[in-house]
Amino acid sequence: MNLQSVNPKILIVDDNPENLTLFRDILRPYNYDLSVATSGETALKIVKNLYPELILLDVVMPNINGYEVLQELKKNKSTREIPVIFLTAKDTTEDIIKGFEAGVVDYIAKPFHPKELIARVDTHLQKARLFGNLKRLMEYSFHELYTPLSIISSAMQMQELEHEKTQYTQMTLAACRTLQNIYDDLYYSISFSSRARPKSVFDFCNLLHERIDYFSLAAQSRSLTFKTDFPDQMLIEINLQDIERVVDNLLSNSLKYTQKNSNITISLKNNEDKWQLSICNPTSKEIDVESVFNRFYREEEEVFGVGLGLNLVQSICKENNIKINATLNESIFCMKMELVETK
Numbered sequence: 001m002n003l004q005s006v007n008p009k010i011l012i013v014d015d016n017p018e019n020l021t022l023f024r025d026i027l028r029p030y031n032y033d034l035s036v037a038t039s040g041e042t043a044l045k046i047v048k049n050l051y052p053e054l055i056l057l058d059v060v061m062p063n064i065n066g067y068e069v070l071q072e073l074k075k076n077k078s079t080r081e082i083p084v085i086f087l088t089a090k091d092t093t094e095d096i097i098k099g100f101e102a103g104v105v106d107y108i109a110k111p112f113h114p115k116e117l118i119a120r121v122d123t124h125l126q127k128a129r130l131f132g133n134l135k136r137l138m139e140y141s142f143h144e145l146y147t148p149l150s151i152i153s154s155a156m157q158m159q160e161l162e163h164e165k166t167q168y169t170q171m172t173l174a175a176c177r178t179l180q181n182i183y184d185d186l187y188y189s190i191s192f193s194s195r196a197r198p199k200s201v202f203d204f205c206n207l208l209h210e211r212i213d214y215f216s217l218a219a220q221s222r223s224l225t226f227k228t229d230f231p232d233q234m235l236i237e238i239n240l241q242d243i244e245r246v247v248d249n250l251l252s253n254s255l256k257y258t259q260k261n262s263n264i265t266i267s268l269k270n271n272e273d274k275w276q277l278s279i280c281n282p283t284s285k286e287i288d289v290e291s292v293f294n295r296f297y298r299e300e301e302e303v304f305g306v307g308l309g310l311n312l313v314q315s316i317c318k319e320n321n322i323k324i325n326a327t328l329n330e331s332i333f334c335m336k337m338e339l340v341e342t343k
Contacts, residue, residue: 007033008125009050013043013069014058014087019110023056026114027121040064044072047079053128054121056108059088059099070102081131083124087112149176149183174221177214181252185309188245197239201342204236204243205268208277211247212266215255223261230268234275235342242316249309250279250335257283257333275341280334287333289326 010032012023020036027034035050037043040061047055055073059066066086073079083105088095099107105127106120153176156169212226219226236243254264258281265280293314317324323338 007031008054009033009035009052010054010056010121011035011037011043011046011050011052012056013037013040013061013066014056015039015061016058019058019087023117026117030118030122032121040066040069043069047073047082051079052082054125055082055084056087056121057084057104059086067098067102070104074103083128085120085124149180152176153180170217171221174218178218178252181248181309184245185249185312188241188312197242199237199239201235201237202240204234204339205230205232207240207244207247208266208268211244211251214248215251218252218255219264222255222258224255224258225263227263227265228267230266234268234339236339237342238320242320246313246316246337249313250277250337253310254279254281254333254335257281257285257287259284271338273340275339277337277339278334279336280332282331283328283333284331285333287326287328289328289333292326293324 010027012020012027012034013036014020014023015038017038020038024034024036035046035052037046041064043055043057044064057066057069066088070084073082073084080103084103085106085108086099086104087108087110089110096107105124108117108120153173156173156176160166160169208228208230212228216226251264258264262282265278267278267280269276269278293310314324316322317337325336327334327336
């Protein structure tokens with residue numbers, strides 16, 4: 001999607017020629033590069049070559065309606081980020097919610113005032129450009145920020161090999177890994193919707209061991225101990241990077257919420273045809289388990305983190321039809337996730 005065009009490209013989709021003429025008359029004075037389609041099929045063909053910055057999409061159309069067009073756009077990683085505004089006479093609360101759940105960025109009910117259309121179009125074009133610029137900034141700066149962290153981490157490990165482990169080298173290594181996890185969340189979140197994520201079969205238990213080992217320094221820095229209880233092997237089929245981000249964030253958050261000098265219990269138990277991963281820890285915090293997966297949710301006492309990790313976890317789980325929830329019972333905080341074993 002080209003977000004740097006001088007005149008923003010807008011595709012208007014409506015099966016009524018009179019509506020198309022009205023939209024063009026309203027928007028033409030604002031120097032937009034306008035294209036039109038009178039059907040969902042035509043719209044999808046145009047999008048493949050045009051890659052508009054915004055789509056104004058009628059909902060009620062013959063053959064392929066607006067929801068079906070949107071569904072096809074969301075399937076394609078090159079078009080799923082194009083903002084879509086629904087245009088429709090159906091403006092009930094149920095219709096509006098259905099539209100937002102499907103992925104539209106806004107909803108304009110017919111009839112509308114011309115100034116309303118112009119204001120909403122301008123707002124979402126600005127948001128799209130801002131998001132595009134932020135995404136490019138993250139992509140360009142990834143190595144610039146990630147490399148110094150890697151150098152610091154490697155230098156501390158060399159220091160320990162040549163001399164000895166100290167409280168300071170261990171604290172530095174733990175902080176590096178925490179910062180790397182935060183940055184990985186930022187980078188992964190901003191490119192999550194457009195990334196191709198092929199699935200593969202691998203041993204989930206082996207992944208758990210690797211990630212627990214990765215966070216062991218951070219645990220030691222807070223006098224915490226991981227207690228594990230899972231089988232020798234459990235195969236799952238999923239994108240490896242996706243599930244690694246999930247496990248890393250569950251472990252990272254358990255470290256934040258656990259009281260010092262206590263244990264984090266990690267178990268993987270078979271429950272009928274599914275396996276349940278549980279990560280539980282004692283905590284003195286009043287955690288809102290209903291809000292913990294919300295974007296930017298943070299406890300006031302937290303030092304590290306930007307509140308993206310568990311929201312990213314929820315997005316990945318939803319994408320892969322994985323159930324996940326949080327509980328707090330008698331000061332024991334648990335994150336629980338259901339996985340299906342690959343036979």
